[in-house]
Amino acid sequence: MVTIHDVAARAGVSPATVSRFLRGQRVRSYEAIQTAIDELGYWPSAAAQSLKSGRTNTIGVVVPDITNPYFAAVVKGMESVTRTEPYRILLANSDESSEQEDDVLADLVRRVDGIILAPATEQDETPLHVRDADVPLVFVDRDLAGGERFDAVLVDNDGGGRQAAEHLLALGHTRVAAISGSLDTTPGRLRREGFVSTLAKAGVEVPPEYDLVGDFKEHSGYQLTLSLLSLPEPPTAVFAANNLMTLGALKALHDMRIDIPGQISLIGFDDLDTGPLLRPPLTVVDRPMFEQGVLAMRLLLRRLDPDDGGGMASRVVLDTKLIERASTAPPGGHPSPARTRKTRSR
Amino acid sequence: MVTIHDVAARAGVSPATVSRFLRGQRVRSYEAIQTAIDELGYWPSAAAQSLKSGRTNTIGVVVPDITNPYFAAVVKGMESVTRTEPYRILLANSDESSEQEDDVLADLVRRVDGIILAPATEQDETPLHVRDADVPLVFVDRDLAGGERFDAVLVDNDGGGRQAAEHLLALGHTRVAAISGSLDTTPGRLRREGFVSTLAKAGVEVPPEYDLVGDFKEHSGYQLTLSLLSLPEPPTAVFAANNLMTLGALKALHDMRIDIPGQISLIGFDDLDTGPLLRPPLTVVDRPMFEQGVLAMRLLLRRLDPDDGGGMASRVVLDTKLIERASTAPPGGHPSPARTRKTRSR
DNA sequence: ATCATCACTGACATCGATTTCAGTTTGGAG
DNA sequence: CTCCAAACTGAAATCGATGTCAGTGATGAT
Numbered sequence: 001m002v003t004i005h006d007v008a009a010r011a012g013v014s015p016a017t018v019s020r021f022l023r024g025q026r027v028r029s030y031e032a033i034q035t036a037i038d039e040l041g042y043w044p045s046a047a048a049q050s051l052k053s054g055r056t057n058t059i060g061v062v063v064p065d066i067t068n069p070y071f072a073a074v075v076k077g078m079e080s081v082t083r084t085e086p087y088r089i090l091l092a093n094s095d096e097s098s099e100q101e102d103d104v105l106a107d108l109v110r111r112v113d114g115i116i117l118a119p120a121t122e123q124d125e126t127p128l129h130v131r132d133a134d135v136p137l138v139f140v141d142r143d144l145a146g147g148e149r150f151d152a153v154l155v156d157n158d159g160g161g162r163q164a165a166e167h168l169l170a171l172g173h174t175r176v177a178a179i180s181g182s183l184d185t186t187p188g189r190l191r192r193e194g195f196v197s198t199l200a201k202a203g204v205e206v207p208p209e210y211d212l213v214g215d216f217k218e219h220s221g222y223q224l225t226l227s228l229l230s231l232p233e234p235p236t237a238v239f240a241a242n243n244l245m246t247l248g249a250l251k252a253l254h255d256m257r258i259d260i261p262g263q264i265s266l267i268g269f270d271d272l273d274t275g276p277l278l279r280p281p282l283t284v285v286d287r288p289m290f291e292q293g294v295l296a297m298r299l300l301l302r303r304l305d306p307d308d309g310g311g312m313a314s315r316v317v318l319d320t321k322l323i324e325r326a327s328t329a330p331p332g333g334h335p336s337p338a339r340t341r342k343t344r345s346r
Numbered sequence: 347m348v349t350i351h352d353v354a355a356r357a358g359v360s361p362a363t364v365s366r367f368l369r370g371q372r373v374r375s376y377e378a379i380q381t382a383i384d385e386l387g388y389w390p391s392a393a394a395q396s397l398k399s400g401r402t403n404t405i406g407v408v409v410p411d412i413t414n415p416y417f418a419a420v421v422k423g424m425e426s427v428t429r430t431e432p433y434r435i436l437l438a439n440s441d442e443s444s445e446q447e448d449d450v451l452a453d454l455v456r457r458v459d460g461i462i463l464a465p466a467t468e469q470d471e472t473p474l475h476v477r478d479a480d481v482p483l484v485f486v487d488r489d490l491a492g493g494e495r496f497d498a499v500l501v502d503n504d505g506g507g508r509q510a511a512e513h514l515l516a517l518g519h520t521r522v523a524a525i526s527g528s529l530d531t532t533p534g535r536l537r538r539e540g541f542v543s544t545l546a547k548a549g550v551e552v553p554p555e556y557d558l559v560g561d562f563k564e565h566s567g568y569q570l571t572l573s574l575l576s577l578p579e580p581p582t583a584v585f586a587a588n589n590l591m592t593l594g595a596l597k598a599l600h601d602m603r604i605d606i607p608g609q610i611s612l613i614g615f616d617d618l619d620t621g622p623l624l625r626p627p628l629t630v631v632d633r634p635m636f637e638q639g640v641l642a643m644r645l646l647l648r649r650l651d652p653d654d655g656g657g658m659a660s661r662v663v664l665d666t667k668l669i670e671r672a673s674t675a676p677p678g679g680h681p682s683p684a685r686t687r688k689t690r691s692r
Numbered sequence: 693a694t695c696a697t698c699a700c701t702g703a704c705a706t707c708g709a710t711t712t713c714a715g716t717t718t719g720g721a722g
Numbered sequence: 723c724t725c726c727a728a729a730c731t732g733a734a735a736t737c738g739a740t741g742t743c744a745g746t747g748a749t750g751a752t
Contacts, residue, residue, distance in 0.1 A: 001400070001480075001738090003737090003738055003739085004738065004739060004740095005738080005739095013701080013702085014701070014702045014703075015702090015738085015739075015740090016701075016702060016703080016704095016739095016740075016741085017700085017701060017702075018739095019739060019740055019741090020700090020701090020740090022739090022740095023740085025700095026699080026700080027700080027701090028699090028700065028701085041478060041479075043452075043455065043456050043479070044456065044738080044739070045397070045456065045737085045738050045739070046402075046456040046457045047393050047396035047397040047402065047737085047738080047739095048397050048707090048737075048738035048739045048740090049738085049739060049740085050392075050393035050396075050707095051391070051393040051394050051397050051706095051707050051708065051709095051737090051738080051739080052706075052707050052738085052739055052740055052741090053707085053739090053740085054347070054707080056392075056393065058436070058457075065422075066412070066418050066421055066422055066425070067415065067418045067419055067422050069413065069415070069418075072412050072413045072415075072418045073413055075412055075437075076411075076412055076413050076439065079412070079437075079438070079439050083446075086453075088436050088438065088453065088454075088457070089436070089437050089438070090404070090434050090435065090436055090437075091421075091425075091435050091436075091437040092425070092434065092435070093422065093425050100429075106389075107432075107434065108434075109389065110389050110390065110391065110392040111392045111404075111434065132387060133387070133389070134347075218619075247619065247620060247623065250623050251622070251623065254622075254623065272620065273564075273593065274593060274618065274620040274623075274624060276597070276600075277593065277596050277597065277600065277620075277624050277625055278620060278623050278624060278625065279623055279624065279625045279626075279627075280625075281625075347708090349707090349708055349709085350708065350709060350710095351708080351709095359731080359732085360731070360732045360733080361708085361709075361710090361732090362709095362710075362711080362712095362731070362732060362733080362734095363730085363731060363732075364709095365709060365710055365711085366710090366711095366730090366731090368709090368710095369710085371730095372729080372730080373730080373731090374717095374718095374729090374730065374731085390708080390709070391707085391708050391709070393707085393708080393709095394707075394708035394709045394710090394737090395708085395709060395710085396737095397707090397708080397709080397736095397737050397738065397739095398708085398709055398710050398711090398736075398737050399709090399710080399737085400737080693752100694751100694752085695750100695751090695752085696749100696750090696751085696752100697748100697749080697750085697751100698747105698748085698749080698750100699746105699747085699748080699749095700745105700746085700747080700748095701744105701745080701746070701747090702743105702744095702745085702746095703742105703743095703744090703745100704741105704742085704743090704744105705740100705741090705742085705743105706739100706740085706741085706742100707738105707739095707740090708737105709736100709737095710735100710736080710737090711734100711735085711736080712733105712734090712735080712736100713732100713733095713734090713735105714731100714732095714733090714734105715730105715731080715732085715733100716729100716730080716731070716732095717728100717729080717730070717731085718727100718728085718729070718730085719726100719727095719728085719729095720725100720726090720727090720728100721724100721725090721726085721727100722723100722724085722725085722726105
């Protein structure tokens with residue numbers, strides 16, 4: 001490896017002068033130094049710089065599953081921010097597991113200047129350890145019990161659940177099932193609460209056999225949908241609390257030759273790139289993805305700015321939006337011609 | 347920050363002894379040291395360790411677009427390998443741009459022990475610089491002109507293009523269009539070559555106005571499909587050379603109210619999680635994704651193993667597989683009843 | 693010609709962990 | 723009780739870059 005000493009020797013100056021040159025200070029022999037750097041192909045050692053400065057210029061990002069299009073979009077948003085900064089992203093999957101998250105975080109705190117985390121569960125204790133390590137922490141998508149003191153970028157999950165419920169109520173559904181994500185997570189818990197409580201206010205109860213809990217993975221959406229179909233009286237509408245479980249539900253309904261929305265209406269949470277192209281086009285509760293990543297990274301970089309005053313935790317909560325497509329319709333019947341036309345028109 | 351000196355002082359030993367304890371050597375006062383570590387919450391500094399050892403335990407991964415489900419799956423495969431190793435992944439997007447790739451690589455070589463790269467173009471020179479920096483390099487998905495001396499995990503793109511062509515030929519198509527990816531990339535060039543040359547051998551020429559080149563992004567698939575539809579004599583079948591452009595094509599065909607496969611058959615490259623659920627279910631050339639990531643990471647870790655002999659470059663080429671669904675059919679007509687039943691049966 | 697001022701320079705200490713080398717301690721044998 | 727080998731320990735050097743501090747050299751004013 002070629003070091004600053006090699007460059008100094010070849011340019012006939014001291015390492016200190018080379019260092020000054022690198023940091024943009026005026027130096028008498030800049031020509032000789034530049035030549036030496038080019039000829040030797042010198043690049044300063046990141047490890048040595050980190051040791052001296054105490055900064056790694058690296059941000060740790062921990063998400064449950066990078067193949068979930070939602071998280072992929074969020075990470076891309078983060079990446080778009082770091083592009084113009086000297087920061088890089090150290091990426092890790094937690095696989096929806098607190099233990100893996102623990103392991104990964106313990107390692108990350110030693111290597112990064114800050115961390116953006118979508119915690120596997122709300123009860124997770126580790127992130128507080130992260131704070132002990134004096135590494136700034138920002139939550140994205142999911143929150144933590146007692147996490148109010150950290151920056152966070154979230155969405156109005158409760159409101160999203162409400163929107164889904166109101167949509168189904170407006171269509172006249174009364175036998176309504178929910179496939180929730182893990183209730184240990186903020187989105188899992190709040191989406192269900194918003195959904196169930198809104199139905200309850202309208203006098204529609206969700207009986208236990210309709211009130212199912214999955215794990216945000218496609219397989220659980222598939223299995224739980226099958227179990228709904230095996231009931232003596234299946235629901236006329238199903239709400240799935242994230243994109244992957246919605247796909248699982250859709251696959252199950254296809255496999256069982258259920259007509260959507262003729263026999264069962266399906267509404268999901270989180271839009272998909274393919275959402276409009278599916279059979280049928282999916283009605284979903286949508287939310288900003290890329291933008292969440294951008295905001296989370298900006299919050300973190302602000303914390304890392306030495307001129308930043310510190311200040312209170314920023315808690316950003318974005319709104320969800322209902323996108324009506326063709327997978328929902330009044331119970332029993334086929335989609336009304338009006339609805340169909342409306343959906344197809346754009 | 348708590349250092350090894352603090353621990354040593356509290357345990358009443360020298361830093362050298364603490365270091366030995368950390369590296370698992372036998373030490374008389376291990377109890378006192380362990381206690382001191384716990385009480386102080388000590389973690390060794392990654393920067394200092396890197397400086398001393400010359401290793402960062404970090405792998406750089408550069409892909410064109412992490413929101414492409416193919417690359418997300420590949421990265422997840424890589425991650426699954428590093429999970430049981432002390433390595434972490436530094437992730438960067440090149441956005442299909444050689445310049446961004448350059449910038450990112452110049453920075454990465456200073457921070458990582460090895461790099462896995464899906465180059466933006468075949469003509470890219472930078473990766474050779476990476477080699478100058480003595481950082482092992484593995485290609486995934488895409489190759490480089492003159493890259494034969496590097497490890498690589500690729501697929502038989504030429505064969506995949508051939509499979510697509512043979513499928514369309516078997517259905518009887520003669521007016522066939524290709525939406526290729528950038529011809530500067532291995533997959534862009536080879537998929538087109540395999541496709542066009544197979545058609546040519548069967549006496550089917552692809553005229554210039556059918557022989558279009560996109561950039562692997564959804565928008566180009568959309569635009570190029572529209573341009574095909576505006577021709578006086580549009581094709582009866584379209585081959586799109588990756589998943590995103592296939593989606594773009596599908597959207598364009600929907601927007602223009604084209605019946606698939608009644609008026610136009612569509613075949614894609616790379617399956618999607620939603621592939622079977624689309625309108626219509628897509629016929630595609632599929633290939634291993636997760637597995638490609640696993641293999642690439644294994645190759646790289648082998649290079650990093652100090653006991654490894656060095657040895658020749660490993661060039662792994664995986665096979666593609668045709669998945670027949672309902673988006674392709676004989677020209678002109680509706681899908682034959684037989685085909686439809688077959689597709690729906692699973 | 694002299695001196696004050698300013699711009700620039702190099703030796704050295706430093707960041708935190710590891711490793712070498714020269715001890716010191718321990719345990720057992722005689 | 724003495725001695726030796728084996729087990730363990732600490733001081734100091736090291737990795738590469740940077741910041742401090744005490745200079746050296748040039749420039750201009752007198």
